[in-house]
Amino acid sequence: MSFLDNIISKNNSSDDFVKYKDIVLNLDVCLLMLENGDIEYINPAGEALISRINGCSKEDYDCEICEKQINLLLEQGIGALSNSMRQRYSYITAINGQRTVFYIKIEIYKLQMDETRMMVRFEDYTDQYLAEEYMKSVNKTNSMISKISSRFLGNYDKDKAINEALRDVGMLTGADRVYVFELLKENTIIDNTYEWCNKEVDSIMGKRKQLNFQDYTWWIEEINAHEKVWIIRDCKDYDCSLNDINLLNLYNITSLFVFPIKSQNEIVGFIGADNISPSCEMNNEINKILTLVARLVGNSIESFKDKEAIIESEKRFRELFHNINSAIFIHRLEDNKVSPYFLMVNEHACHILGYSQSEFSSLTLHNLIEGDIYEDIINEINDNSHKKNMTFEVNLKAKDNSLILGEMTVTNTLLNNEEIVLIAVKDISNRRIYEKKLEDRNKELKDALVQLKEIQNQMIHQEKMAGIGQLAAGIAHEINNPLGYVMSNFDTLKKYIEIYDSAIEEFLKCSSKDKTIIKDMETDSREGSNNSTLIRRLNLIKEDMPDLIHDSKHGLDRIHKIITGLRLFSRSDESDTIEDYDLNEGIESTLLVANNEIKYYANIIKKLGNISSIKVIPVEINQVLLNLIVNAVHAIKEKSPDTQGDIIITTFEEEHSVCCSIEDTGIGIKEEIVSEIFNPFFTTKPVGQGTGLGLSISYEIIKNKHKGDLIVESTPNKGSKFTIKLPK
Incomplete structure (x- = not known):
């Protein structure tokens, strides 16, 4: 039984019900009820609404549940209706466990033909409501x-x-x-x-x-x-x-x-x-x-x-513009020509020229540049507008007619996307004064440098001569020894010459006689006659002469070497001449000059390697060698004056240098003063012995003049080692 049939069967007034059926059939939703609220009829549209509200089809209606549902709608609607005949309200229900809202419009009418009945019209306007919302x-x-x-x-x-x-x-x-x-x-x-x-x-x-x-x-x-x-x-x-x-x-x-x-x-x-x-x-x-x-x-x-950022940038620009230490003038470009009037002028320009900002508005650059160069400057700026920077020297005329010497720099640039010409003029009046002072000062320094170099050369030469002076007695002794036996040989040679002269006279006297006389003389020499003595003496001279000449030549050679060595040490006319130099030969000549100083206190041990020649100033390198060797002798003498020590001289090559080490077994150098020994005038010797310049000058010669190195290693009471490194 359908829901409709169920309602009809419950009502005894079926004829009355049928009377209204045709009226409500086509309405959206219409319920007919008795005054006591009993439902007489629900049309198909109503059935559809109730099915949607219950979440089921019409065939699945539960009559009692549906009737209760309709009564609930009526109660809510009539309650919401109050004294009005029309009312809209929302009806909330649950479908399949989900909260669902229906928006219902209700209208209630009493039927004129039968006031005991009311017609209730329900309308679902949920879609309309949602669209409106x-x-x-x-x-x-x-x-x-x-x-x-x-x-x-x-x-x-x-x-x-x-x-x-x-x-x-x-x-x-x-x-x-x-x-x-x-x-x-x-x-x-x-x-x-x-x-x-x-x-x-x-x-x-x-x-x-x-x-x-x-x-x-x-x-x-x-x-x-x-x-x-x-x-x-x-x-x-x-x-x-x-x-x-x-x-x-x-x-x-x-x-x-x-x-x-x-x-x-x-x-x-x-x-x-x-x-x-x-x-x-x-x-x-x-x-x-x-x-x-x-x-x-x-x-x-x-x-x-x-x-x-723009405001900050403009602020920084204005701060820089007005605080920069140059007069700045900004001009517009009009048809690629510099406008004569100022677009902007900074405060420094006002300060140095004495004009206010308002006064600059009626001035042009022409009013400020002294002389006839304005046109030339403007023409060059206009003709070379593609150049980044142009510089001119100008005299700017101040408000009080004083002149300011300025360096004008012209630059084409952009300001707020507008092409401008920026002219910066820096006051160079004081700079010119300083430049003149600097020029004079530089000249003084150059003169002082020349004098200093002369003094330095004099000191080097004096130190060199002082060193030779200290060796003078020994050098004299070294020369006197060979000179003594050369002179002795010379006296002997003189006597030999007298004998030869006598013999020659005798031979001249008998030169016209026959050969038997000469034979007699030879025979007589065997028999002890007077002639035999002369012949014997001549034979002795003949035997002695080669040795006499050899010894004399040896002595003269030694003297020559000593003199040559002294000349190499003492010459000053060619002291700055760079020449090919054999370090081994330099060591030999130095040892020869210093031999008398060395031989009483030290044994020389030479370990001279096969080394390349180098480009140096020979006289200066010899001076360094002499100074280091003599210092080694003094160190040995100070440690033990009665015992000979050793001086080991070694030459060798490194990748970029030719080297010489001079090592002694002397007293050594205290650790606390090793770093000071190359300082000028530093000495550990008593007053009157040494100037304190020897090692300082040696360091200057090797390190600064020859771009080499002078290295010291020392152990107190064991000895010192100085190594010279000269670039190849």
């Missing part, structure tokens, strides 16, 4: 978008516009707080820069300033992962680290949404809201508003950053 939402969204957008137009107050936009978002979403965070300082700082709070909530913006970005990278990663909006409905269920949970709990955040602020597809900040209303649905309309606010706030922040 959607249009209201769209209109509200458009109105809000228009209102928010209007705040960011023209010359607006950025802070006010952003704060009001945040308020609108807060009212729209029912949030406790809405805020803006910006990424600052190349994404090293995250800063809460704006905040709106409802009346019941305190601001916490002051607690979220200048935060370390590294502590919130997870936050930015989450925003990136949710391209548009990131929503956490319940922070307790959010899967995040303990630190993140603690951060949310710190500010009593139970729910939130975050919307990124982007610039050139990069996140530069975000808009966030805490504790949003549970009823707030993130639908398209809200997303539109949030997208707009994010874009407007982002554009506003970025544009104001640009404006602030």
Whole structure:
């Protein structure tokens, strides 16, 4: 039995019921009832509505449940009706466990033909209602978008516009707080820069300033992962680290949404809201508003950053322009020609020329440049406008007619996208005075340097001669020895010559006699006659003569070597001449000169290698060798005057150097003074022994003049080793 048949069977007045059936058949929903509320009839449209409300088909009606459902609708409708005959209300039910809302319109009429009955008309206008609400939402969204957008137009107050936009978002979403965070300082700082709070909530913006970005990278990663909006409905269920949970709990955040602020597809900040209303649905309309606010706030922040950068740049430009220590004149270019009038003049120009800014407005560069060179300068500037810089020397005429010597630099550049000519004039009056003083000072220094070099050369020569002077007695002795036996041999040779003269006279006397006389003389020599003595003496002279000549030559050679060595040490006319030099030969000649000083105190051990010749000043290298060898002798003598020590002289080659080491077994050098031995006038010898310049001059010769090195190694009471390294 259908629901309709069930109702008919319950009513005794079936004829009356049929009378109204044709009237209500085609109505949307119509119920006929008795005054006591019993249902007489429900039409097909009503059946369809009841089926939708119950979530079932007409065939599946449960009559009792459906009747109860209709009575419930009537009770709600009549209750909502009050004294009115028409009423709209929402009916909430559950279909398949889901909350469902139906929007019902009800009209109740008493039937004129039978006042005991009422006709109740139900109409489901849910779709119409939702459409109306959607249009209201769209209109509200458009109105809000228009209102928010209007705040960011023209010359607006950025802070006010952003704060009001945040308020609108807060009212729209029912949030406790809405805020803006910006990424600052190349994404090293995250800063809460704006905040709106409802009346019941305190601001916490002051607690979220200048935060370390590294502590919130997870936050930015989450925003990136949710391209548009990131929503956490319940922070307790959010899967995040303990630190993140603690951060949310710190500010009593139970729910939130975050919307990124982007610039050139990069996140530069975000808009966030805490504790949003549970009823707030993130639908398209809200997303539109949030997208707009994010874009407007982002554009506003970025544009104001640009404006602030421009303002700051202009401020720095003006500070630089007016504080630079040159007179600056800026001219426009008109038809590629320099305008005669000033576009801008800096304060330094006013200061040095005595004109005010207003006075410069009636002046031209022509009024300032003294002489007839103005036209030449302007023509060159106009003809060479492509050049980056041009420089001229000018005299600028000040207001008091004084002249200022200036260096004018002309540059073509852009100012606010306008091509200009920038003329900078630097006062060089004092510079010229300083240049003249500097020139005079340089000349004095050059003269002093020449004198210093002469003094240095004199000191080197004097030190060299002093060294030779110390060896003078020994050198004289070295010369006297060979000279003594040369002179002795010379006396012997003189006697030999007398004998030869006598023999020659005898031979001359007998030259006309026959050969038997000569034979007799030879025979007589065997028999002890007077002639035999002469012959014997001649034979002795003949035997002795080669040795006599050999010994004399040896002595003369030694004297020659000593004299040559002395000449190499003492010459000063060619002291700066660079020549090929054999270091081994230099050592030999030095040992020859110093032999008498050496032989009583030291044994010379030579380990001379096969080395290359080098380019040096020979006289200076010999001086260094002599100084180091004599110092070695003195060190041995000071350690033990009665015992001979050793001086080991070694020559060898390295990759870039020819080297000589002079090692002694003397007293050595104390560790605390090793670093001072090359200082001028430093000496450990008693007063009157040495000048303190020997090692200093040696170091100067090797290190500075020959670009080599002089190295010392020493152990007290064991000896010292000096190594000379000269570049190949």
